[in-house]
Amino acid sequence: MKNVYLDNNATTRVAPEVVEAMLPYFSDFYGNPSSMHSFGGNLGLKVREARARIAALLGAQPEEILLTSGGTESDATAIHAALAAYPHKRHIVTTRVEHPAIKNLFEQYGKNGYRVTFIPVDCEGRIDLDEFRASLSEDTAVVSMMWANNETGVLFPVDEVAAELKARGIVFHTDAVQAVGKIPIDLTRTDVDLLSLSGHKLHGPKGIGALYIRKGTKFKPFMVGGHQEHGRRAGTENVPGIIGLGKACELAAGKLNDIDTRVRGLRDRLENALLEAVPQSMINGERANRLPNTTSIAFEYVEGEAILLMMNEHGIAASSGSACTSGSLEPSHVLRAMGIPFTAAHGSIRFSLSHYTTAEEIEFVIEKMPPIIARLRQMSPFWQKAAQSG
Amino acid sequence: MKNVYLDNNATTRVAPEVVEAMLPYFSDFYGNPSSMHSFGGNLGLKVREARARIAALLGAQPEEILLTSGGTESDATAIHAALAAYPHKRHIVTTRVEHPAIKNLFEQYGKNGYRVTFIPVDCEGRIDLDEFRASLSEDTAVVSMMWANNETGVLFPVDEVAAELKARGIVFHTDAVQAVGKIPIDLTRTDVDLLSLSGHKLHGPKGIGALYIRKGTKFKPFMVGGHQEHGRRAGTENVPGIIGLGKACELAAGKLNDIDTRVRGLRDRLENALLEAVPQSMINGERANRLPNTTSIAFEYVEGEAILLMMNEHGIAASSGSACTSGSLEPSHVLRAMGIPFTAAHGSIRFSLSHYTTAEEIEFVIEKMPPIIARLRQMSPFWQKAAQSG
Numbered sequence: 001m002k003n004v005y006l007d008n009n010a011t012t013r014v015a016p017e018v019v020e021a022m023l024p025y026f027s028d029f030y031g032n033p034s035s036m037h038s039f040g041g042n043l044g045l046k047v048r049e050a051r052a053r054i055a056a057l058l059g060a061q062p063e064e065i066l067l068t069s070g071g072t073e074s075d076a077t078a079i080h081a082a083l084a085a086y087p088h089k090r091h092i093v094t095t096r097v098e099h100p101a102i103k104n105l106f107e108q109y110g111k112n113g114y115r116v117t118f119i120p121v122d123c124e125g126r127i128d129l130d131e132f133r134a135s136l137s138e139d140t141a142v143v144s145m146m147w148a149n150n151e152t153g154v155l156f157p158v159d160e161v162a163a164e165l166k167a168r169g170i171v172f173h174t175d176a177v178q179a180v181g182k183i184p185i186d187l188t189r190t191d192v193d194l195l196s197l198s199g200h201k202l203h204g205p206k207g208i209g210a211l212y213i214r215k216g217t218k219f220k221p222f223m224v225g226g227h228q229e230h231g232r233r234a235g236t237e238n239v240p241g242i243i244g245l246g247k248a249c250e251l252a253a254g255k256l257n258d259i260d261t262r263v264r265g266l267r268d269r270l271e272n273a274l275l276e277a278v279p280q281s282m283i284n285g286e287r288a289n290r291l292p293n294t295t296s297i298a299f300e301y302v303e304g305e306a307i308l309l310m311m312n313e314h315g316i317a318a319s320s321g322s323a324c325t326s327g328s329l330e331p332s333h334v335l336r337a338m339g340i341p342f343t344a345a346h347g348s349i350r351f352s353l354s355h356y357t358t359a360e361e362i363e364f365v366i367e368k369m370p371p372i373i374a375r376l377r378q379m380s381p382f383w384q385k386a387a388q389s390g
Numbered sequence: 391m392k393n394v395y396l397d398n399n400a401t402t403r404v405a406p407e408v409v410e411a412m413l414p415y416f417s418d419f420y421g422n423p424s425s426m427h428s429f430g431g432n433l434g435l436k437v438r439e440a441r442a443r444i445a446a447l448l449g450a451q452p453e454e455i456l457l458t459s460g461g462t463e464s465d466a467t468a469i470h471a472a473l474a475a476y477p478h479k480r481h482i483v484t485t486r487v488e489h490p491a492i493k494n495l496f497e498q499y500g501k502n503g504y505r506v507t508f509i510p511v512d513c514e515g516r517i518d519l520d521e522f523r524a525s526l527s528e529d530t531a532v533v534s535m536m537w538a539n540n541e542t543g544v545l546f547p548v549d550e551v552a553a554e555l556k557a558r559g560i561v562f563h564t565d566a567v568q569a570v571g572k573i574p575i576d577l578t579r580t581d582v583d584l585l586s587l588s589g590h591k592l593h594g595p596k597g598i599g600a601l602y603i604r605k606g607t608k609f610k611p612f613m614v615g616g617h618q619e620h621g622r623r624a625g626t627e628n629v630p631g632i633i634g635l636g637k638a639c640e641l642a643a644g645k646l647n648d649i650d651t652r653v654r655g656l657r658d659r660l661e662n663a664l665l666e667a668v669p670q671s672m673i674n675g676e677r678a679n680r681l682p683n684t685t686s687i688a689f690e691y692v693e694g695e696a697i698l699l700m701m702n703e704h705g706i707a708a709s710s711g712s713a714c715t716s717g718s719l720e721p722s723h724v725l726r727a728m729g730i731p732f733t734a735a736h737g738s739i740r741f742s743l744s745h746y747t748t749a750e751e752i753e754f755v756i757e758k759m760p761p762i763i764a765r766l767r768q769m770s771p772f773w774q775k776a777a778q779s780g
Contacts, residue, residue: 010425011626014416026404026595031707035400036698039393039707069459069597072615072625101615101624108614200626205416207459207597207628224498225462225491234491235462236401236590238597308426317427 002315004361008201009150009178009294009352010319014244015203021247022205022240033237034228043239050246057249058195059186060212066232067242068223070209071177071198072101075144077211077222077233078194079105082142082171083114085218089141092116095127095156096337102144102175103333115139123339124286125154133164142171147179147195151334151350152285153294155179162191171217177201177209181252182259182291193217199241203354204248208241255355263353264292266362270351271295277370280386284340284348293353296335298344301383302376307349310372316365318351343382392705394751398591399540399568399684399742400709404634405593411637412595412630423627424618433629440636447639448585449576450602456622457632458613460599461567461588462491465534467601467612467623468584469495472532472561473504475608479531482506485517485546486727492534492565493723505529513729514676515544523554532561537569537585541724541740542675543684545569552581561607567591567599571642572649572681583607589631593744594638598631645745653743654682656752660741661685667760670776674730674738683743686725688734691773692766697739700762706755708741733772 005013025046033043051062058065068074079102083092094106096118110116117135119127127145136143143165148155158174165172173194179185180195181202187195195212199205213219213232225234274297275281284296299307304320311318320332331345340348351365377383395403415436423433441452448455458464469492473482484496486508500506507525509517517535526533533555538545548564555562563584569575570585571592577585585602589595603609603622615624664687665671674686689697694710701708710722720726721735730738741755767773 007422007425007427011420011422013420016417019413019416023409026409027406030401030403032397032401035397035707035709036695037397037702037707037709039395039397039702039705069463069628070625072613073459075615076613099615100617104616104624105614198626205628205630206626207631223462223466224495225465225489226494227490234494235460236588236596238459238595240595241597305426312427317421317425319425319427 002361002364004314004316004364006351006353006357006361006365007317007319008354009350011200011206012203012354013356014200014205015248015251017251018204018244018247022244025240025243033239034226047237047239047242050242053246053250054210057180057185057253058212059188061215064212064215066211066213066229067237067245068209068211068233069207069238071099071175071196071201073222074196074198074209074211075099075101075173075175076105078173078196079109079142079144080222081213081217081219082173082194083109084220085171086141089139090114091137091139091141093119093132093135093140093143095119095121095145097121097125097149097334098144098146099150099175099177102146106144121337125149125152125284125334125338126286127156129157129160132161136168136170140170142173144173144175147174147176147185148182148291149285149334150178151332152296152338153178153291153352154285155183155289155291158192159190166191178291181249181255182293184256187212187214199245199248202248202252205241205244208238208245210245258355259292263355263357266357266359267293267295267351267353270362270365271297273366274369277366278373281373282344284335284338294350296348296350298340299347299349299373300344301380301386302347302373304347304349306376307347307372310376311368314368316368318349320349343386392751392754394704394706394754396741396743396747396751396755397707397709398744399740401590401596402593402744403746404590404595405638405641407641408594408634408637412634415630415633423629424616437627437629437632440632443636443640444600447570447575447643448602449578451605454602454605456601456603456619457627457635458599458601458623459597459628461489461565461586461591463612464586464588464599464601465489465491465563465565466495468563468586469499469532469534470612471603471607471609472563472584473499474610475561476531479529480504481527481529481531483509483522483525483530483533485509485511485535487511487515487539487541487724488534488536489540489565489567492536496534511727515539515542515674515724515728516676517546519547519550522551526558526560530560532563534563534565537564537566537575538572538681539675539724540568541722542686542728543568543681543742544675545573545679545681548582549580556581568681571639571645572683574646577602577604589635589638592638592642595631595634598628598635600635648745650682653745653747656747656749657683657685657741657743660752660755661687663756664759667756668763671763672734674725674728684740686738686740688730689737689739689763690734691770691776692737692763694737694739696766697737697762700766701758704758706758708739710739733776
């Protein structure tokens with residue numbers, strides 16, 4: 001059976017070159033970089049090289065890169081640091097469409113004495129910059145706004161927000177887990193203070209991530225203990241993971257052009273073909289301003305989970321807009337925040353491509369999807385009712 | 391050149407069987423276990439298998455195992471959970487010889503409104519149980535006591551402490567990072583509530599660890615965000631790491647006997663030979679009650695770092711008692727807490743063996759060490775002075 005993996009915003013294939021780079025550091029050069037002996041073949045040097053590669057992908061300096069266990073820890077570390085740096089400030093600004101790593105974290109802070117403003121988005125997933133500006137106050141400790149939305153791919157105005165916050169002296173964190181490796185990022189031009197990224201979203205390993213901390217940003221460690229990472233993150237360095245992330249970042253830099261051109265073309269071909277072949281289908285989110293690899297398509301009057309199961313029978317992997325990981329059948333908070341009607345949000349499928357995606361795979365999906373939707377609609381009482389009233 | 395790795399309490403070689411078990415999950419079965427599609431070959435099942443293997447090594451139930459990024463995160467999670475469960479209690483009890491992951495964490499809590507009792511140890515590294523009992527109060531939220539000390543290998547009376555705390559209804563956490571995989575642990579007999587372990591200390595990968603949470607123990611997540619680990623630890627599961635840790639635990643169970651007999655014999659041979667060959671050398675810590683793989687030997691009037699550098703020239707890896715990772719030349723807080731004289735603490739070397747250690751390697755070290763110490767003592771003004779006065 002075919003395996004067509006279009007769920008790259010969930011996780012990615014670790015690039016074979018990345019595995020190859022990591023392999024010697026499991027059983028051959030397995031030392032602890034903090035040790036006094038040279039056993040393990042210059043692990044410190046290898047970690048420095050990896051850090052430089054991660055920094056290079058962001059337009060950052062190596063010493064601005066803190067290595068963590070992943071995107072969630074990077075987010076938690078960033079927010080912890082920002083709030084600890086300004087303990088008298090008790091206001092947080094974010095959006096209604098953040099990843100759960102930020103959303104749930106801020107809901108918890110909201111229960112613990114912080115005031116949290118969740119900026120709404122319009123039906124295309126965009127925030128209103130005036131509304132954002134109006135939310136800021138002297139009491140605002142940190143703003144956290146994702147660079148790109150994980151479900152729709154919609155890009156946020158990080159440049160404008162960064163400039164505004166810089167002028168007002170408010171710390172700016174961006175969860176760029178979905179953006180890094182998919183679009184060019186240059187932190188010499190975009191003035192964010194803190195930026196989270198995750199290895200497994202860009203063909204690196206799971207269990208490794210990084211937090212960019214702009215030089216001069218006040219910092220307090222989230223993971224306390226040993227003196228690793230210059231006292232900024234305790235815990236034995238995950239050497240193979242770090243080397244893998246470094247290699248993945250180096251590879252990603254070389255793939256940005258392919259993603260912006262060929263992969264974008266495949267994504268556009270996929271969504272145009274599906275919109276044409278499937279009645280009452282539509283794109284969720286602002287089409288012009290999205291990640292080039294992502295499309296979220298609403299197929300009205302069908303259940304996302306049922307679609308995924310039938311896609312799975314053809315070996316096609318994607319994901320639904322709904323928060324399946326929570327075990328609830330509520331539609332995703334992102335699509336709800338956009339005001340997508342219930343009947344459309346429930347039948348939304350996110351296709352997320354990678355540089356491994358081929359034209360042949362996309363044509364296969366274009367062939368298989370319309371009959372799946374048609375078959376499910378035949379069984380859908382909502383569809384029957386909509387068809388009758390239509 | 392030879393490579394004789396006797397620094398297994400710092401980190402271990404990842405067993406080739408572990409690497410083999412992990413490998414398919416990087417580039418072939420790379421899905422996200424939270425996804426709705428079957429891409430990735432039953433990742434959920436593989437994670438469950440690994441969890442069962444980890445639990446089996448501890449005499450625990452699989453659902454009592456929380457997967458983390460390592461020992462430091464496990465420790466932080468345990469203490470966070472215990473303190474959050476009893477927010478009105480403001481007292482913590484621990485020892486003076488804990489790993490920095492606990493020591494520095496509690497020093498921080500000490501600055502943030504908690505009273506922390508650091509129970510002292512005697513010159514052999516043992517706590518006084520009466521003193522421990524006397525430290526407990528109605529206000530004590532949690533006791534954290536390591537199972538085995540990382541520097542000396544001295545074992546702590548976790549059974550007695552667990553029984554005492556159970557009777558008093560106080561949460562008991564043990565940092566068992568150095569004990570798991572080196573001595574048998576059976577949590578059906580030892581009534582700890584929370585236990586930390588780390589993959590890379592038992593021939594598993596770096597960047598993965600676990601926290602045992604006894605059924606019924608109150609819990610609040612430290613890493614907040616997505617719904618992974620039944621809402622107890624957010625962040626995409628590190629699937630290869632988890633599978634690797636599971637395999638490492640399975641292998642460790644089969645090596646316990648070898649460690650208790652052959653490896654213990656090698657350790658004893660090493661320390662007896664060095665004590666005999668090197669004047670003014672001694673064992674740090676209670677000899678009878680230690681991990682079978684560990685010996686900390688003080689060579690008076692020489693510098694640990696200098697010894698390590700000369701050992702390194704022969705390809706022998708070990709570590710000094712001093713906290714080299716902090717960049718300071720202070721002797722280790724463990725040896726200081728034991729009241730080891732400055733001149734002995736500074737010249738202390740920890741040798742930590744594994745089941746990979748061979749008799750030939752130990753004989754090589756026995757041959758190389760005495761001339762190293764003798765040569766360094768010739769250059770040591772302290773030694774000259776001691777020799778003159780002796």
